[in-house]
Amino acid sequence: MSTLAPNTPSSNTASPNTAAPNTASLDVALAALAETIRGQVLLPGSGAYAAAATPWNVAVPTTPVAVVAVADASDVVAAVRFANAHDLDVVVQATGHGALATTRPSLMIYTGGLDEVTVDPARRLARVGAGARWQRVLDAAAEHGLGALAGSAPHVGVVGYLTGGGLSPVARTFGYGSDLVTAFDVVTGDGERRRATATENPALFWGLRGGKGALGVVTAVEFELLDAAQIYGGCLYFDGADADRVVSAWKTWSAALPEQASTSIAVLRLPPMPAVPAPLAGRCTVAVRFAWIGDPAAGERVIDPIRGLATVIFGGLGVLPFPALGMIHADPVDPMPVHEQALLLRELPDAAVRALLALTGPEADCPQVIVELRLLGGALAREPRQLSAVCHRDAAYSLLTIGIAAPPLAAPTAAHAAEVMAALEPWSGGLGAPNFGATTDPALVARKYDAATLSRLATLTASYDPNSRMAAAHPVRAAAALLARS
Template sequence: MTMTTGLRRDEALRTLRDQVATPVALPGEPGYERCMPWNVAAPVNPAAVVLATSPEDVAGTVRFAAAHGFTVTVQATGHGAVGVGPDTILVQTSAMKHVEIDPLNRTARVGAGARWQDVLDVAAPHGLAPLCGSAPNVGVVGFLTGGGIGPLVRTFGLSSDHVRSFDVVTGEGRLLRAAPDENADLFWGLRGGKATLGIVTSVEIDLPQVTEFYGGAVFFDGADAAAVLHAWRSWCAELPESVNTSISIQQLPPLPGVPEPLAGRMTVSVRYTAVGDLVEAERLLAPIRNVAAPLMDSVGVLPYAAIGAVHADPLDPMPVSEGQALLSELPVEAVDAILAVAGPGSQSPQVIVELRMLGGAFAREARHRSAFCHRNAAFALTTIGVSAPEIAERVAGHATAVTQAVSPWATGGQMPNFAPSYDPARPARVYNEDTLHWLSALAERYDPARVLATGQVIRSVV
């Protein structure tokens, strides 16, 4: 890769417009603001923003970058942003949001810029269920390339296990199809490897048939946190795969959209989703409903299109700081440790400290193996804080304290879509040694000039 610096670099960037048939914005120009990610805490200041509308725009940008010494990264929504520097061209794919549904074969073809809500809007009327995450405003491609842990993960497994194929631009600027029978090594690595092996321009997914579910959330006062968390821990042990649940210690600010009973105080939310026998699903939830007097109870029969209401994640951009630990078990002592550092009286600055039950279909290897690791985790502990400047250090330090509190029961792993950072030790937490080796080797094959070697992508040390 030829390095271009100073004035020559600026002159080269102006010629980028001649290489792609789509708007290009340099710093200070209209459209450059589109690089602002959903997580506004991430410093994103690229050399240029390419507002891509086609795979050819992406491929042309990659080839240009290779010729002039830039790296390339991609963003649709920026939920998992970690920062972009001035030597990197950012490809913004939000205009590539086409969604095509095949109701007969129960599949969808989805563009790189589509959010899960776009897919829900066209699939749900056919009784089909896109396996989105807890927040339907998250981008489809970024979610799937990180594996994808959704509200029905115990029932259907990882969302990426339901991918049929990808269209992807490699670091050489080639547009390839990756599927079990075509470029199978790419297909393996794109499911879990994030953007390590290329920039995905579209994806084809299977859509399970689900029209409705029994779900929502039951909220309790923070004073009842110990009773509710310990009851939830015991209750989880007997749940069938048709049931999914998480529990969250929350401190929601008094902002518009936050229900009055939950605002400005510590509460505990038990999230619940179940498919199949809905009468049985209601019966299974009864022990939790009876632990303490609920502040709110939104659980009932809902259309699948309302799946986002279970977690009710925020829509507006905000500065977010995350931490995560995966647990092999959740004994009484682990719950006590979480309560001590994040429960009542702890002075926790976290907005959310969540335990999510895994297992079930999540734990089983898919028909086609992938780069996603840690299917052996029984629970995921996640912290989410608002890293406003005046408290950013405290939030991040406390998140570390929370994850350290459960270290006796932790696997040492993390998931690709959670707690993004530039920590050089992070790849070894996200992937096992064998997966790291193969991702690095494949990256050298598909991106020999290291055009895509920026952000959290996996590369061998040089």
């Protein structure tokens, strides 16, 4: 039996959603739910509610009528069935990355307590609960000389990353993170527990890899590990004054890289704060990230032309243990208000580089903290053994902007990001990716999938979630309807 947090006002939590039911009958029902689960039901007004409900991107308003901090899959079933019975959307959160604002009354399922991490070194497999973060998996795998296909920020959750495809700093060598998934345990929107593999509920398995939470609440995932104990890599930082030379040379150099190499480049305007190294703070810089799988000496020869482009003001390259993968990008860990926008590029000609630097280079009035290009291709361009909902594998680069979404910067940051995306649109063709640029805008969601995939995803959400409870499914259905009308 679990406790119900008091429903009292508090200054440390957001104001309740004015559209949310706040009736005595719902309070009674929530109290009854709390008595039937192993986890906890947290109500607005408690510190525990605020801690669980607040996403990593604190600019996203999250005001569920309650948070169910689940202790096991049975709790998830109870929570989803409660939402069905009380006309509530289901919002899922573990680390709070990729959070979406909701407009309907919702029940949040907080999966942070589902933190199982089990490694089978003989079969080179991992089983991971929905609350686990990548760093724990990296460390557990390393005990057996293995690696895990984590993203650039190992403090994010495993499940959200994998259901959105998952783009690692070594992705060109190994493909998308979801390509290595072998099984999901999931509670679908109808409140049923299911296992999804290539042979058991295969349509669900297809959609969970790329569908980004639209089909249910994943409680655990199983995936293959990598026979890789170390990488050669790191990051080289150049002064922003060298941006034209460095970005143009990186574009030409990256196009000829073998699959052993993965790389990205970013124009940075990092604020002066304790977590930012002094050589990078309060100025425009350019970061070239690089990872090499294989002989470190060969990787050093490959990156050498970039090292000699200009004076390196910070950073370096070397052999890293695989669990140190996150050092390559050094993404921020602490929650903050951010505006993120992204698209995929089919090509990156000189004209595209000029257009990008005109808006984001050292002479530009650019409010973005990060403007990043990642090289795609390699193993990312190949279909996995089991087809999935991850689309646009023929894209050549991804473009991402991240800026501060707090007054007075919020409005100019969003407007500038839209200007950057419009300027690069001629080389995109309207492509996006599930894990970048979190949005509920149906037009933007439609860009993340091809027409057939989007239609199939929408059909699956109707099959597994007939009452339309999963909040993540709403923009998918709306995008499919929008595409059908166009």
